[in-house]
Amino acid sequence: MSEPAVRIEGVKKAFRAGGREILALDGIDLTISPGELVCLLGPSGCGKSTLLNAIAGFAPPTAGTLTANGRAVAGPGPDRGMVFQEYALFPWMTVEANVAFGLELKGEPRAAVARRVEELLRQLGLWEFKDRFPKDLSGGMRQRVAIARVLAIDPPMLLMDEPFGALDALTRRNLQDELLRLWAALGKTIVFVTHGIEEAIYLADRVVVMTYRPGRVKRVVPVALPRPRDTASPEFNALKREVAQLVMEEQARHEQAERAATAD
Numbered sequence: 227m228s229e230p231a232v233r234i235e236g237v238k239k240a241f242r243a244g245g246r247e248i249l250a251l252d253g254i255d256l257t258i259s260p261g262e263l264v265c266l267l268g269p270s271g272c273g274k275s276t277l278l279n280a281i282a283g284f285a286p287p288t289a290g291t292l293t294a295n296g297r298a299v300a301g302p303g304p305d306r307g308m309v310f311q312e313y314a315l316f317p318w319m320t321v322e323a324n325v326a327f328g329l330e331l332k333g334e335p336r337a338a339v340a341r342r343v344e345e346l347l348r349q350l351g352l353w354e355f356k357d358r359f360p361k362d363l364s365g366g367m368r369q370r371v372a373i374a375r376v377l378a379i380d381p382p383m384l385l386m387d388e389p390f391g392a393l394d395a396l397t398r399r400n401l402q403d404e405l406l407r408l409w410a411a412l413g414k415t416i417v418f419v420t421h422g423i424e425e426a427i428y429l430a431d432r433v434v435v436m437t438y439r440p441g442r443v444k445r446v447v448p449v450a451l452p453r454p455r456d457t458a459s460p461e462f463n464a465l466k467r468e469v470a471q472l473v474m475e476e477q478a479r480h481e482q483a484e485r486a487a488t489a490d
């Protein structure tokens with residue numbers, strides 16, 4: 227059997243805030259296979275970003291073990307490309323320079339960088355925009371650049387934190403389709419954080435529904451529907467109802483906790 231892309235065992239993460247300890251993650255066990263597309267889903271505050279950041283190596287867990295691409299996670303690495311909701315682009319660089327940046331940092335020869343960047347920009351429909359600056363692009367285009375930038379260094383794994391959360395519905399669907407196309411073509415492992423139920427079911431091989439504080443795995447829901455998925459089909463909607471029920475239970479716990487906190 228091949229090594230899992232991600233292996234998470236007994237992971238806990240506690241934060242200290244205002245003299246109190248917040249247990250953000252508690253006893254997370256999860257294994258992700260190479261090439262799998264997994265969505266982490268749950269209401270705000272259930273620890274999705276904390277878990278993703280732990281896989282990324284930005285914030286080590288308080289307890290438990292975590293491996294990515296066969297190695298214990300000890301910090302960020304070029305094997306895990308991160309895409310954030312806020313387009314982490316350099317505003318002073320053109321689209322082309324933004325995408326080339328990681329390759330130049332690696333010291334790749336100029337001609338090879340130029341070839342790779344052109345290929346990616348064409349693949350993502352960005353070639354005509356190569357000389358623009360991020361501020362002169364729409365949100366959707368900026369997020370395409372962010373994806374191209376991560377793909378340039380060709381990591382086996384993409385970690386995406388609500389990457390399409392700030393986009394309008396139509397742009398969001400276009401980018402979801404684009405991501406699925408790239409994923410099918412490139413065979414990357416993708417861990418994708420969202421609080422969109424439809425988005426999770428549209429994209430994922432498996433949806434990991436998390437509980438609200440402490441964050442645990444509430445249920446792993448496999449999505450066996452063929453792609454492209456028809457969001458209007460009865461099968462899609464049945465799954466959406468099932469997952470919505472799970473998320474709503476956690477949303478209710480979140481609201482209850484907030485009411486209790488205000489009553490304090």
Ligand SMILES: Nc1ncnc2c1ncn2[C@@H]1O[C@H](COP(=O)(O)OP(=O)(O)OP(=O)(O)O)[C@@H](O)[C@H]1O
Nearest residue numbers: 241242243248250269270271272273274275276277
């Ligand atoms: N640096 C930190 N210091 C203190 N508490 C934190 C810190 N980061 C996260 N938390 C807390 O940990 C819990 C999980 O946060 P996290 O951001 O992972 O949730 P999330 O599910 O990604 O939420 P959202 O969808 O709002 O981003 C929350 O209760 C949050 O307040």
